[in-house]
Amino acid sequence: xxxxxxxxxxxxxxxxxxxxxxxxxxxxxxxxxxxxxxxxxxxxxxxxxxxxxxxxxxxxxxxxxxxxxxxxxxxxxxxxxxxxxxxxxxxxxxxxxxxxxxxxxxxxxxxxxxxxxxxxxxxxxxxxxxxxxxxxxxxxxxxxxxxxxxxxxxxxxxxxxxxxxxxxxxxxxxxxxxxxxxxxxxxxxxxxxxxxxxxxxxxxxxxxxxxxxxxxxxxxxxxxxxxxxxxxxxxxxxxxxxxxxxxxxxxxxxxxxxxxxxxxxxxxxxxxxxxxxxxxxxxxxxxxxxxxxxx
Amino acid sequence: xxxxxxxxxxxxxxxxxxxxxxxxxxxxxxxxxxxxxxxxxxxxxxxxxxxxxxxxxxxxxxxxxxxxxxxxxxxxxxxxxxxxxxxxxxxxxxxxxxxxxxxxxxxxxxxxxxxxxxxxxxxxxxxxxxxxxxxxxxxxxxxxxxxxxxxxxxxxxxxxxxxxxxxxxxxxxxxxxxxxxxxxxxxxxxxxxxxxxxxxxxxxxxxxxxxxxxxxxxxxxxxxxxxxxxxxxxxxxxxxxxxxxxxxxxxxxxxxxxxxxxxxx
Numbered sequence: 433x434x435x436x437x438x439x440x441x442x443x444x445x446x447x448x449x450x451x452x453x454x455x456x457x458x459x460x461x462x463x464x465x466x467x468x469x470x471x472x473x474x475x476x477x478x479x480x481x482x483x484x485x486x487x488x489x490x491x492x493x494x495x496x497x498x499x500x501x502x503x504x505x506x507x508x509x510x511x512x513x514x515x516x517x518x519x520x521x522x523x524x525x526x527x528x529x530x531x532x533x534x535x536x537x538x539x540x541x542x543x544x545x546x547x548x549x550x551x552x553x554x555x556x557x558x559x560x561x562x563x564x565x566x567x568x569x570x571x572x573x574x575x576x577x578x579x580x581x582x583x584x585x586x587x588x589x590x591x592x593x594x595x596x597x598x599x600x601x602x603x604x605x606x607x608x609x610x611x612x613x614x615x616x617x618x619x620x621x622x623x624x625x626x627x628x629x630x631x632x633x634x635x636x637x638x639x640x641x642x643x644x645x646x647x648x649x650x651x652x653x654x655x656x657x658x659x660x661x662x663x664x665x666x667x668x669x670x671x672x673x674x675x676x677x678x679x680x681x682x683x684x685x686x687x688x689x690x691x692x693x694x695x696x697x698x699x700x701x702x703x704x705x706x707x708x709x710x711x712x713x714x715x716x717x718x719x720x721x722x723x724x725x726x727x
Numbered sequence: 728x729x730x731x732x733x734x735x736x737x738x739x740x741x742x743x744x745x746x747x748x749x750x751x752x753x754x755x756x757x758x759x760x761x762x763x764x765x766x767x768x769x770x771x772x773x774x775x776x777x778x779x780x781x782x783x784x785x786x787x788x789x790x791x792x793x794x795x796x797x798x799x800x801x802x803x804x805x806x807x808x809x810x811x812x813x814x815x816x817x818x819x820x821x822x823x824x825x826x827x828x829x830x831x832x833x834x835x836x837x838x839x840x841x842x843x844x845x846x847x848x849x850x851x852x853x854x855x856x857x858x859x860x861x862x863x864x865x866x867x868x869x870x871x872x873x874x875x876x877x878x879x880x881x882x883x884x885x886x887x888x889x890x891x892x893x894x895x896x897x898x899x900x901x902x903x904x905x906x907x908x909x910x911x912x913x914x915x916x917x918x919x920x921x922x923x924x925x926x927x928x929x930x931x932x933x934x935x936x937x938x939x940x941x942x943x944x945x946x947x948x949x950x951x952x953x954x955x956x957x958x959x960x961x962x963x964x965x966x967x968x969x970x971x972x973x974x975x976x977x978x979x980x981x982x983x984x985x986x987x988x989x990x991x992x
Contacts, residue, residue: 483824484830501829514818516819520742528737529737530822532730535827
């Protein structure tokens with residue numbers, strides 16, 4: 433797959449603090465690419481660098497195979513950190529300025545305002561908006577002129593649960609239409625539900641990156657319980673294919689090979705004369721993976 | 728270039744603060760000149776001599792109106808500070824770049840704004856000169872002498888405004904930048920000027936960033952007073968002052984540009 437963005441060894445420090453340490457990866461065309469990391473891991477610094485509001489100390493990046501950066505930014509819809517608008521102007525006036533700079537989207541204002549449910553308030557001044565409305569306007573501005581690539585930094589910030597669901601749906605829909613979405617977030621649930629690819633950052637280090645199902649592969653956990661949990665632990669550890677049986681809050685968490693199914697575990701226990709009182713296949717969530725990686 | 732200005736226009740055309748301050752400048756400068764030309768500024772005493780009444784005819788009117796334009800131009804400099812620091816306060820400087828401007832386009836757009844303000848203030852000064860000279864009985868045929876003051880107004884305005892712009896890029900907050908601009912312009916530079924000119928024969932104080940252009944538009948009565956008392960200035964010629972001012976303006980441009988191109992936004 434062609435890459436819309438190639439990042440090559442970007443480093444950046446703020447005084448003694450190294451915010452990015454030689455980060456490299458590609459964002460494939462048509463993906464929903466989640467950039468994950470705890471607060472202060474360098475997500476916004478990375479996006480800010482890619483959008484030229486921050487200067488990298490070293491390394492490089494390329495949009496659309498080497499398009500001049502200004503021209504590339506005009507092709508990208510971006511929301512970085514906070515909604516940035518002229519407080520004394522209305523939504524429409526603010527979008528006029530964005531469209532003039534992007535040199536496109538002049539006649540797209542009504543559509544984007546409708547998409548984020550702001551059409552009724554289009555003539556109100558930005559300063560009169562609630563936090564959620566400001567965020568919606570920022571998303572509207574990013575959608576202006578139907579860009580093929582969207583960069584969203586914490587897109588659901590300040591939105592209520594309905595708003596969050598709407599944005600998630602919007603991202604899915606945009607992706608279905610063939611757009612590439614690059615999204616930074618610390619809300620794992622959000623990323624897990626929509627992303628096709630992830631990159632995980634921790635204190636400026638890129639821990640891993642790739643398609644979601646590859647990154648999270650073979651990470652299922654089988655949870656079991658029996659009356660005598662200690663005997664169960666001794667016996668199950670001997671079962672071929674079980675790598676680890678960890679006792680946690682009265683249940684055993686089994687880390688096992690891909691080939692092991694819950695049914696096989698059950699049969700094995702019965703053959704050893706143990707009756708399980710609890711058997712559960714737990715898909716490892718992104719959250720668990722994330723906590724393991726970043727703690 | 729036209730599109731940069733068109734976008735700056737979109738930013739200001741509905742900004743009330745901009746129109747209020749611009750309106751204040753326009754009205755106050757007119758009212759102040761009107762007050763002087765109609766003889767309201769008087770010496771006390773039985774004869775009630777109008778101090779500046781005669782100075783509202785060609786050619787002296789150039790010196791007078793131009794001086795008062797300088798006096799009020801601090802207000803326009805404040806408008807420029809507000810328009811520039813707003814971008815930092817609202818973080819729209821970032822958004823402009825994110826949306827596809829290069830950093831130098833953002834920078835040059837603000838300089839274009841300064842140029843437009845300079846041209847407008849020069850044209851307004853010219854109109855005031857015409858209005859007051861003609862209503863005070865001057866003839867158009869006499870307007871040539873001292874008309875170089877209009878060029879000096881332009882140079883002075885560009886100096887003050889671009890200085891204010893450069894300060895805005897460094898201090899970023901409107902309140903702080905305005906205070907620093909006012910303190911520097913009306914107090915600090917004058918102290919430096921006096922200190923530098925005190926003992927040094929070539930009067931280096933006259934070459935300070937704003938003083939060099941302020942010297943071009945002195946208070947007209949001061950010149951008369953100096954010639955009466957024999958204290959006629961031995962400072963640099965107007966040509967030297969104009970060249971110095973242009974040099975400072977070029978320096979501001981490159982300092983501001985280096986700062987904006989290299990730093991994080």
